Amino acid sequence: MLKIFGMEMIRILLPLLLFIISTKISxxxxxxxxxxxxxxxxxxxxxxxxxxxxxxxxxxCEIGPRxxxxxxxxxxxxxxxNKMTELGFDSVWLxxxxxxxxxxxxxxxxAIYNDKIMIKKLEVLALGGSVSTPENGIEANVxxxxxxxxxxxxxxxxxxxxxxxxxxxxxxxxxxFAGYGSAVDQRxxxxxxxxxxxxxxxxxxxVTTKFDNVPHAGVMLYVDSLPRIPAAAIGYLDSDFxxxxxxxxxxxxxxxxxxxxxxxxxQSFNVIGEIRGKEFSEEIVVVGGHFDSWDVGCGAxxxxxxxxxxxxxxxxxxxxxxxxxxxxxxxxxxxxxxxxRGGIEYGKLAASSSEKHIAAxxxxxxxxxxxxxxxxxxxxxxxxxxxxxxxxEKASIEWVKKGGSGVxxxxxxxxxxxxxxxxxxxxxxxxxxxxxxxxxxxxxxxFELGAAAITVMVYLLSEEGL
Amino acid sequence: MLKIFGMEMIRILLPLLLFIISTKISxxxxxxxxxxxxxxxxxxxxxxxxxxxxxxxxxxCEIGPRxxxxxxxxxxxxxxxNKMTELGFDSVWLxxxxxxxxxxxxxxxxAIYNDKIMIKKLEVLALGGSVSTPENGIEANVxxxxxxxxxxxxxxxxxxxxxxxxxxxxxxxxxxFAGYGSAVDQRxxxxxxxxxxxxxxxxxxxVTTKFDNVPHAGVMLYVDSLPRIPAAAIGYLDSDFxxxxxxxxxxxxxxxxxxxxxxxxxQSFNVIGEIRGKEFSEEIVVVGGHFDSWDVGCGAxxxxxxxxxxxxxxxxxxxxxxxxxxxxxxxxxxxxxxxxRGGIEYGKLAASSSEKHIAAxxxxxxxxxxxxxxxxxxxxxxxxxxxxxxxxEKASIEWVKKGGSGVxxxxxxxxxxxxxxxxxxxxxxxxxxxxxxxxxxxxxxxFELGAAAITVMVYLLSEEGL
Numbered sequence: 001m002l003k004i005f006g007m008e009m010i011r012i013l014l015p016l017l018l019f020i021i022s023t024k025i026s027x028x029x030x031x032x033x034x035x036x037x038x039x040x041x042x043x044x045x046x047x048x049x050x051x052x053x054x055x056x057x058x059x060x061c062e063i064g065p066r067x068x069x070x071x072x073x074x075x076x077x078x079x080x081x082n083k084m085t086e087l088g089f090d091s092v093w094l095x096x097x098x099x100x101x102x103x104x105x106x107x108x109x110x111a112i113y114n115d116k117i118m119i120k121k122l123e124v125l126a127l128g129g130s131v132s133t134p135e136n137g138i139e140a141n142v143x144x145x146x147x148x149x150x151x152x153x154x155x156x157x158x159x160x161x162x163x164x165x166x167x168x169x170x171x172x173x174x175x176x177f178a179g180y181g182s183a184v185d186q187r188x189x190x191x192x193x194x195x196x197x198x199x200x201x202x203x204x205x206x207v208t209t210k211f212d213n214v215p216h217a218g219v220m221l222y223v224d225s226l227p228r229i230p231a232a233a234i235g236y237l238d239s240d241f242x243x244x245x246x247x248x249x250x251x252x253x254x255x256x257x258x259x260x261x262x263x264x265x266x267q268s269f270n271v272i273g274e275i276r277g278k279e280f281s282e283e284i285v286v287v288g289g290h291f292d293s294w295d296v297g298c299g300a301x302x303x304x305x306x307x308x309x310x311x312x313x314x315x316x317x318x319x320x321x322x323x324x325x326x327x328x329x330x331x332x333x334x335x336x337x338x339x340x341r342g343g344i345e346y347g348k349l350a351a352s353s354s355e356k357h358i359a360a361x362x363x364x365x366x367x368x369x370x371x372x373x374x375x376x377x378x379x380x381x382x383x384x385x386x387x388x389x390x391x392x393e394k395a396s397i398e399w400v401k402k403g404g405s406g407v408x409x410x411x412x413x414x415x416x417x418x419x420x421x422x423x424x425x426x427x428x429x430x431x432x433x434x435x436x437x438x439x440x441x442x443x444x445x446x447f448e449l450g451a452a453a454i455t456v457m458v459y460l461l462s463e464e465g466l
Numbered sequence: 467m468l469k470i471f472g473m474e475m476i477r478i479l480l481p482l483l484l485f486i487i488s489t490k491i492s493x494x495x496x497x498x499x500x501x502x503x504x505x506x507x508x509x510x511x512x513x514x515x516x517x518x519x520x521x522x523x524x525x526x527c528e529i530g531p532r533x534x535x536x537x538x539x540x541x542x543x544x545x546x547x548n549k550m551t552e553l554g555f556d557s558v559w560l561x562x563x564x565x566x567x568x569x570x571x572x573x574x575x576x577a578i579y580n581d582k583i584m585i586k587k588l589e590v591l592a593l594g595g596s597v598s599t600p601e602n603g604i605e606a607n608v609x610x611x612x613x614x615x616x617x618x619x620x621x622x623x624x625x626x627x628x629x630x631x632x633x634x635x636x637x638x639x640x641x642x643f644a645g646y647g648s649a650v651d652q653r654x655x656x657x658x659x660x661x662x663x664x665x666x667x668x669x670x671x672x673v674t675t676k677f678d679n680v681p682h683a684g685v686m687l688y689v690d691s692l693p694r695i696p697a698a699a700i701g702y703l704d705s706d707f708x709x710x711x712x713x714x715x716x717x718x719x720x721x722x723x724x725x726x727x728x729x730x731x732x733q734s735f736n737v738i739g740e741i742r743g744k745e746f747s748e749e750i751v752v753v754g755g756h757f758d759s760w761d762v763g764c765g766a767x768x769x770x771x772x773x774x775x776x777x778x779x780x781x782x783x784x785x786x787x788x789x790x791x792x793x794x795x796x797x798x799x800x801x802x803x804x805x806x807r808g809g810i811e812y813g814k815l816a817a818s819s820s821e822k823h824i825a826a827x828x829x830x831x832x833x834x835x836x837x838x839x840x841x842x843x844x845x846x847x848x849x850x851x852x853x854x855x856x857x858x859e860k861a862s863i864e865w866v867k868k869g870g871s872g873v874x875x876x877x878x879x880x881x882x883x884x885x886x887x888x889x890x891x892x893x894x895x896x897x898x899x900x901x902x903x904x905x906x907x908x909x910x911x912x913f914e915l916g917a918a919a920i921t922v923m924v925y926l927l928s929e930e931g932l
Binding site for chain 2: 043044046048049051171172173174176330369371394395396398399422426427443445448449
């Protein structure tokens, strides 16, 4: 009975509610929404047809990887400044940021031995921030560990050994960022945890969804209270191999040699370009990604794509002669990968400025087909942004949800809303932080549809405010 | 004022409505939905972790392409029958279908000449169903045409020439199936339209979203009242080249040679396997794709993937020991690409059977990340299926909409609901009907997430009925 009563009530009330909504819209907003949809359609078609950003991404990738503090990163910074200037943005400038400067040095060496006879060389990358080994490397027995709990249980067996953290991403998770989160503790904290029990080094299974042998880099941390031991990632297939060999011969020896090093902090820059708002120029909508990458591949998806999409947002306004009501600012943050100094520095600027940051969007999840936007704000603001879905869907956006924005824009504490652009994630962790992350892995339509989706969101924020 | 009134009314009524909905759910369905979500989660995790279907797709692709009537298609049919038998489905059988049998013959030749001097060989594929040229080929001047309207306007210039239909897919369309629809008339009806005005042959720009030079095949049609002239597709880049050359030299000559032919209709089969329902075994839920492909590449996305996903649906029931309430039937339809005979034949069986087909799902849009399901049914049924979204979202399904199902299942006229599985479409037309459509283009997680999404939908249809 209750079920029927419930259904009946819904049948009575739902049309009433829809009528109220439609009445409200028909008297105040139908024309505006229809105009917005038309603009969104034009933005999307233009991005997909012109493929301009996609061409710029190719130019950027040809410079090579852009690790903070590297010579290449400065080349890329100047390239971006020139590109924004050429495109005729109203202002283009560099915001100084001091960044950490870590270098990989020579190609690493890692191999396993049985009675001094080499079984196999393993594909390896030093983790970002790791200390080097001594010049001749380290060699020791290996203990395979799946979790920090297991490490603690086996504490007495760890001393003098190299810890092999071997827990893969859980492929069962639908969302690969969640999968990444299920395994990345080994990379970030592995050296700290292993050092607690006297390990002399750490190797980890690359944190990836792809069953190939390309090692994946990424940041790792130390604490001052514990010895700093070298840490490296080995290829997924070589991790399988090492695990199998350890079952056959627990006494095998792993040798690891790397001469990476941390240099003095280095002068670097956020690259910033903007188009001034014609009505509320002191209200700022930021759109950006991080311009540094790891030092393998060329950071095409992570996060060359998000940066170029952000540049293309402003260019699409110019190409289509859309004069924004509010100021649209593209910020390419330096040093997200190993320090977030660019984000922090921009956050300080935003906090001390007389300008009002109404919203900031981060694009740092790869250039795949758009799916949604995470919004970190109060519920009224999130609801307001949600009402734009019929417009955003022109660029393939399916949802707006409360959720985290991104590492860099989250430093802009005084913005009304922080948004994260969310594309499909199934392929992202295949390439992330590895030599797989190259221009050829970026699909032109997926890239441009992302640029369009972000542009439509920026356009609506500029027109409607928050 | 009206705006405020509207908003206020919504604020008052919305919680009331939500309360009624939640009350209804809490008394009658919460436990069931929660159980369903748990099953959906298990199905998804299992598919993503095991990657079984992905391995089977590799086996299938190793057989090669599967054009209707070909020897390879029979090898594939027997492979599928054996696979379903090995997997222990309750029944596995072949449904006889007579299919058209067209053969490409020797590799085609196409080149352009200036004063008998060859300018360039062009990448070319005869269109499916085309007649051959005479043994020495045809050669003639070329007239470039963008639409049938333009063809009509230039009717007097067509006689004795080869018509070059050169309208590309509109890349501005967000949905690539819509883009495909905007250009494919040239391939399907080009030879008919050109023959009306005395053309001796047709070449078309390949109907593709990819700017490479791999030609894309596909079906073309004739009518009895007009001469049957040979028709072929040329690569996208060679189409650009031909167009440029025609601007420089409208008198250039194109030579086309192909010896494709249509043979007698050939005996073929739909491959069918099922798991009998434990409660309503006479109620059938069909899931399937088409098992034939074009004769280049290996039909990995089109539609090897949809077929293997359909096999995996039944296997996931078995792997997880889920006994369906209703009968789950996997149908691999033969001959979708050039005749739909398999779909027609199965539709006849469904129409004459005492069994009741409650629903049929077609998977024929590639193995990309799942997005939604189109449902062709009455609004009450669509609404009912829409209420399953909180369960389906475990496998990345964002929406359920009224929409077309698919070529094959649409022949099952007496089913209560016909569904089409809709994955992301951005990359599909890059590979469709071409040598690009190979196993390596299928991503394991995207493929398995699709298999999971379809399995969850089949599971709910089996449990809930329609």
